[in-house]
Amino acid sequence: MKRKSVTSRDVAKLAGVSQSAVSRSFSADAKVAEKTRKKVLEAARQLGYRPNSIARSLITRSSRTIAVVAYSLENPFYSVMLEKASRYFQQQGYHLQLFFAPSDNGFATVIDDIIRSQVEGVLMLAITMDSAQAEEVADFGIPFVVINRTVNFDGISQVGSDNYSGGYWAGHYLSSLGHRRIAYLAGLPDSSTDLQRQAGFLKGLADVGVDCYAMEVGNYCYADACHATRRLFANSTPPDALFCANDLMAIAAIDTLRHEFGLAVPDDVSVIGFDDIPMADWPSHSLTTLKQPVELMVLKATELLMAQINQIDINTEHIMLPVTPMLRNSTRRSARHPKENLEEVSDTHHSSVR
Amino acid sequence: MKRKSVTSRDVAKLAGVSQSAVSRSFSADAKVAEKTRKKVLEAARQLGYRPNSIARSLITRSSRTIAVVAYSLENPFYSVMLEKASRYFQQQGYHLQLFFAPSDNGFATVIDDIIRSQVEGVLMLAITMDSAQAEEVADFGIPFVVINRTVNFDGISQVGSDNYSGGYWAGHYLSSLGHRRIAYLAGLPDSSTDLQRQAGFLKGLADVGVDCYAMEVGNYCYADACHATRRLFANSTPPDALFCANDLMAIAAIDTLRHEFGLAVPDDVSVIGFDDIPMADWPSHSLTTLKQPVELMVLKATELLMAQINQIDINTEHIMLPVTPMLRNSTRRSARHPKENLEEVSDTHHSSVR
DNA sequence: GTGAAAGCGCTAACAC
DNA sequence: GTGTTAGCGCTTTCAC
DSSP: OOOOOOHHHHHHHHTSHHHHHHHHHHHSOOOOHHHHHHHHHHHHHHHOOOHHHHHHOOOOOOOOOEEEEESSSSSHHHHHHHHHHHHHHTTTTTTEEEEOOOSOHHHHHHHHHHHTTSSSSSEESOOOOOHHHHHHHTTTOEEEESOOOSSTTTSSEEEEOOOOHHHHHHHHHHHOOOOOOOOEEETTTTTTHHHHHHHHHHHHHHHHTOOOOEEETTTTSHHHHHHHHHHHHHHSSSEEEEESSSHHHHHHHHHHHTSSSEEEOOTEEEEEEEEOOOGSSSSTTEEEEOOHHHHHHHHHHHHHHHHHTTOOOEEEEEEEEEOOOEETSSOOOOOOOOOGGGGGSSSOOOEEEE | OOOOOOHHHHHHHHHHHHHHHHHTSSSSSOOOOOOHHHHHHHHHHHHHHHOOHHHHHHHHHHOEEEEEEEEESSSHHHHHHHHHHHHHHHHHHOOOEEEESSSOOOOOHHHHHHHHHHHHHEEEOOOOHHHHHHHHHTTTTEEEEEEEESSSSSEEEEEOOHHHHHHHHHHHHHHHHTSSSSEEEOOOOTTTTHHHHHHHHHHHTTTOOOOOOEEEOTTTTTTHHHHHHHHHHHHHSSOOOEEEEHHHHHHHHHHHHHHHHOOTTTTTTEEEEEEEOOGGTTTOOEEEEEEEHHHHHHHHHHHHHHHHHSOOSSSEEEEEEEOOOOOOTTOOSSSSSOOOSOOOOSSEEEEOOO
């Protein structure tokens, strides 16, 4: 029963009013006599009329749409974020357009597409950009917020967490447990999160005079992390501890250690992850990890975006949230009471630029 | 460096051509002299002009946008689907608007919003609709495809899999393993998937003269499934087998059995799931489950949507794909060689209506 | 091949 | 309050 699009004009005709009266009747705060609105609404109902938001967007010059661009949803950390952000925007009366970063370097294409769409803001989930791209993007005057990736450019807002301190804690903690063959399972090479976690980790080890025993790349994904773990442990004296740049890889590592190498976690190997995804707390892995405050990250990012959209605060900001060690059972028990370890390992940093 | 929107008019002025020449230069198949297009493109580059797709949509009356409405992304089954569908649409030159079904019954609001958006098609991921809603929705003449939920109305396309046969297989298989206290962990009450899996399961048991030993509701989510498992096994003679309406709940059950009840899976209890999410194959759970062909489901659904959008096939279809038992290690070893079990448990059904 | 002109369906002044 | 009018930025005839 395909009906051709019925317009406000048709409704006006049926209701015996002007077209603008119809328009007014469909906007909440408009001066229309209650009687007229009733008449209009009834005519609209009869015809099955719905205001065309595209036309509305064109004239009001506001699409009430946010673009979210993601890299992948394999990691629950991001699907959780997407859902939370999405619900937030929806509740604020915004639409959400979802984009995936193409694997080939089609970043520019996606950005072009987004700009043409007239979205009012863009939220990037773990999308790596170089400063040239960032500058280009910022130049359009549309608010951008990048979550979980540092961009070397002030003109774009960023919210992330204190990866360096988290890494530092991991290195320090593993060595404090008595481990001496401590390895690193890296995430996506050259991603800011990996760089920072790694740097902190190495410093944490160096400060107590320990070297990183081995290192392999797992690209933040389960399958690659399994392979990396195999390479790491195919050794006559394998590592006795492992810091993984995210939880998904830590879980892959634990699975591989237990089921392929017959090693016990934490008895033979201590494992630490990063993120605190829901699965980290499941008893099958009970993963010691560094919790990123997802909820807060999304909140900050969405609020930042909204503030910029509503011109409340035109400044871009770089927000760094603290991470919290979650001591569970993938790491060997500490000799001393690990009370102090349960606190946040860093303070919130907050900088306004411009 | 906020620039006010530059329009095709501005570009025309700078390039010394008419506004329509600019328009033509930005459409791939248009009769423009290569020389003119060069001039225009250069002027556009200088001004940072991007065609406004909202204006374009208004006049062409096509938004090139698909709406996807989801219920939750907690289950990787759906985040995987979302990503796959999203990439498909993106590659076809379509945008994707994401909506979440509100928990309160705001379904109508979301639908209204979607219709106003002038999207060209709607993909619903596991969204339950009654036939009244379905009829209302179909009445707008915009193509709808529902994935993984049966709707009691022919005017809407559906793609799902053979839940009944899957459930039947689970019941039959668990009893063939020698289990006699076989319980069911239900999904969302009244969801078509749960109803069908449950019905098939009960029939599979009944056909060999076994009753369902116990039943609890886990709402397709991890936390609720943990509670349900506790209720199920807080019993002096607990179940010795469990069929869970999806993998997420099966994993929750296994975790709870192992870590709270000290029961071994599969030695003390056999567990079967449904979906075959990536985690099901991880060695930590190695879950026997019924594989839904996600890839194929997405493909069918997206193709169906596209066909309807492009008027190639105006008929709605109900597609039922076969499920495949994946024998892993959460179920007791079969005495006889379980070769026959590895085949699809049903044929593909395919019906065109209208 | 190019420009002028006519809208797409709506909102927002502006008079009355 | 209500209708009239003038666009939003673009695509698309239609003459030339």
